[in-house]
Amino acid sequence: MSDRDGLIWFDGEMVDWREAKTHVLTHTLHYGMGVFEGVRAYEAEQGTSIFRLEAHTDRLFNSAKIMNMPMPFSKEEINEAQRAAVRENNLKSAYIRPMVFYGSEGMGLRADNLKTHIIVAAWEWGAYMGEENLQRGIKIATSSFTRHHVNVTMTKAKSNGAYMNSMLALQEAISHGCDEALLLDTEGYVSEGSGENFFMVKDGVLYTPELTAALDGITRKTIIQMAKEEGFEVREKRITRDEVYIADEAFFTGTAAEVTPIRELDNRQIGSGSRGPVTELLQTKYFDVVHGRSAKHMDWLTPVA
Numbered sequence: 001m002s003d004r005d006g007l008i009w010f011d012g013e014m015v016d017w018r019e020a021k022t023h024v025l026t027h028t029l030h031y032g033m034g035v036f037e038g039v040r041a042y043e044a045e046q047g048t049s050i051f052r053l054e055a056h057t058d059r060l061f062n063s064a065k066i067m068n069m070p071m072p073f074s075k076e077e078i079n080e081a082q083r084a085a086v087r088e089n090n091l092k093s094a095y096i097r098p099m100v101f102y103g104s105e106g107m108g109l110r111a112d113n114l115k116t117h118i119i120v121a122a123w124e125w126g127a128y129m130g131e132e133n134l135q136r137g138i139k140i141a142t143s144s145f146t147r148h149h150v151n152v153t154m155t156k157a158k159s160n161g162a163y164m165n166s167m168l169a170l171q172e173a174i175s176h177g178c179d180e181a182l183l184l185d186t187e188g189y190v191s192e193g194s195g196e197n198f199f200m201v202k203d204g205v206l207y208t209p210e211l212t213a214a215l216d217g218i219t220r221k222t223i224i225q226m227a228k229e230e231g232f233e234v235r236e237k238r239i240t241r242d243e244v245y246i247a248d249e250a251f252f253t254g255t256a257a258e259v260t261p262i263r264e265l266d267n268r269q270i271g272s273g274s275r276g277p278v279t280e281l282l283q284t285k286y287f288d289v290v291h292g293r294s295a296k297h298m299d300w301l302t303p304v305a
């Protein structure tokens with residue numbers, strides 16, 4: 001990722017991609033206290049536009065507040081930094097990574113006189129789990145790793161260190177021939193994927209876990225609103241893994257994953273074993289909105305030009 005042409009926004013300046021470096025004694029590198037966002041810009045009718053920019057920036061600031069990290073720039077400055085990162089790199093579509101970290105001003109857990117730094121990088125990043133899986137659906141397995149306890153890791157913050165749990169779960173799933181992991185919470189109920197929120201469909205009703213241990217996903221929020229606009233009932237409830245086994249459809253949502261159908265969990269085929277009709281309808285609606293093809297929700301798109 002480090003050796004490429006381009007520019008990265010770093011503490012208020014656009015710097016050469018290869019020069020956007022930090023010292024090996026950077027505090028966040030050692031202790032993992034940092035917060036980040038995953039945001040997407042899409043080619044749209046009205047030009048390249050960032051999807052739900054303000055919602056992502058709000059969450060970034062909320063994550064920093066939860067971690068008690070002072071923010072040295074305003075929300076408006078970070079919104080503009082994301083627009084600039086896409087625009088200055090001449091990207092037609094992009095995955096955008098704002099990240100807030102403590103620098104090398106000190107070491108140790110006391111975190112005295114540390115300075116908060118912010119970078120915003122943007123690059124081309126296609127379908128998170130492959131174009132073919134957007135239709136075919138993915139194969140997942142229940143993880144042996146439990147999702148964070150809500151009083152151990154602050155799960156409403158998108159914090160750097162929380163993703164060791166995600167990486168361990170995803171690596172385990174891949175080692176067992178699966179595409180993704182499904183993590184249960186500390187009480188054994190379905191929580192979310194390593195980097196996605198979870199939905200299932202049963203008898204025409206959409207179900208998604210109560211947030212508790214899961215990240216308050218912006219795509220989750222978007223799909224819930226779109227589903228209700230289409231007349232579907234959406235219930236947030238405690239879901240058990242065996243309810244997923246006998247579901248009619250299941251899918252993940254996330255900025256990177258977008259709307260990814262799930263065809264199998266723990267060697268049990270879900271419904272038809274490929275993308276279901278409700279999943280397809282919501283996936284199509286989602287892609288129409290992010291590409292500016294839908295009259296609805298144009299306010300969710302922020303042009304970068």
Ligand SMILES: Cc1[nH+]cc(COP(=O)(O)O)c(CN[C@@H](CCC(=O)O)C(=O)O)c1O
Binds near residue numbers: 192214219253
């Ligand atoms: C744990 C987790 N849960 C749910 C979501 C969905 O949230 P939202 O993007 O607001 O709908 C994400 C985003 N995962 C990001 C990180 C992916 C990565 O590989 O890094 C993302 O999708 O950008 C998570 O990391």
